[in-house]
Amino acid sequence: MEPSYTGKQYYEFVTGTGQYRERGGMAWVNQHMGENLTAEPGYEQYKDDITGRWWGGTCNSGNYDGPTKEFLEVSAAYFEEHPFTFIRAGRPVPVPPVPPEVLRDAAIAEMELPTPTIDWNPKTAESNGTIVNLDTWVWLTDRRDSLYVEATANTMGGPTSARVDVMLTGITVSADGAETAVCDGPGVPYSPSATGACAITLTRPGPTAVSTQSTWHATWSANGAPQGDIPTQPVVTPSLTTIQVSEIGTYNR
Incomplete structure (x- = not known):
């Protein structure tokens, strides 16, 4: 699990405002990059938070010995089990269980x-x-x-x-x-x-x-x-x- 946007940054990315106005935010990414991104539930309540961060799972294919298709299946399952989570400043950060x-x-x-x-x-x-x-x-x-x-x-x-x-x-x-x-x-x-x-x-x-x-x-x-x-x-x-x-x-x- 790694930190990403602050609450304010993510709100601006989703809505295409602030620093993400020119780049179009989430809607632009979905339209031009062929993505299917959806906003995390409750993201609006953190729109003014500049110290807390959204945390998300990461998977490194360099640590996996199996075929690419299998890696994608494993990583997709991991992301499903470890969704994007907002952590306010000073709170314990998420640490996924070690197999x-x-x-x-x-x-x-x-x-x-x-x-x-x-x-x-x-x-x-x-x-x-x-x-x-x-x-x-x-x-x-x-x-x-x-x-x-x-x-x-x-x-x-x-x-x-x-x-x-x-x-x-x-x-x-x-x-x-x-x-x-x-x-x-x-x-x-x-x-x-x-x-x-x-x-x-x-x-x-x-x-x-x-x-x-x-x-x-x-x-x-x-x-x-x-x-x-x-x-x-x-x-x-x-x-x-x-x-x-x-x-x-x-x-x-």
């Missing part, structure tokens, strides 16, 4: 998911590595498994908000020469009594690049009402961790 989808997308843009960095066990003291052909427990060092971002806009009709919630669904750990491990959640930190290991067996000695991919599922809500999944689920860039894989020598006497 919750716009706020949802703003929240998505601000969402920062953690890099999937792992720790592991067994971990050799001399190289901070692990042992070849032995199950190696892995888990995420960042234990957060849920996050949310909320975006809110305040309008004359009250606040509108959209919240995006993401849940960690699992991790995928892979390396050359090893069977890929697909695990629920962030993995279980090792302890002697822990169960439910997310484990990978590294079969080649030497420095080994281990790739970790975390997967997340995102939903959203508008003013507290669930709206289901977001249009495109988040994708986190996999991380690479180089682990020194060592052999254990044995001999028989």
Whole structure:
């Protein structure tokens, strides 16, 4: 919504008087420009107001990705819902409601998911590595498994908000020469009594690049009402961790 004529200017435009006398006002525009403009109801009562203004809706096709015909239909519907309105000086100006989808997308843009960095066990003291052909427990060092971002806009009709919630669904750990491990959640930190290991067996000695991919599922809500999944689920860039894989020598006497 943007300001336009003062009350006096609009009255003169409609009636073709004052500064609009030579240009003929609304009647001239309709006749020569092929328009079908009609005066806003009650415009006469503001004919002497030089501080208040008429406010009207605006639509920018540069912000719309669809075809022109569809844009014209959308903008026509918007203008129908947001008619020309006179606002006296000092009164709150009209602020149209922000579609919750716009706020949802703003929240998505601000969402920062953690890099999937792992720790592991067994971990050799001399190289901070692990042992070849032995199950190696892995888990995420960042234990957060849920996050949310909320975006809110305040309008004359009250606040509108959209919240995006993401849940960690699992991790995928892979390396050359090893069977890929697909695990629920962030993995279980090792302890002697822990169960439910997310484990990978590294079969080649030497420095080994281990790739970790975390997967997340995102939903959203508008003013507290669930709206289901977001249009495109988040994708986190996999991380690479180089682990020194060592052999254990044995001999028989």
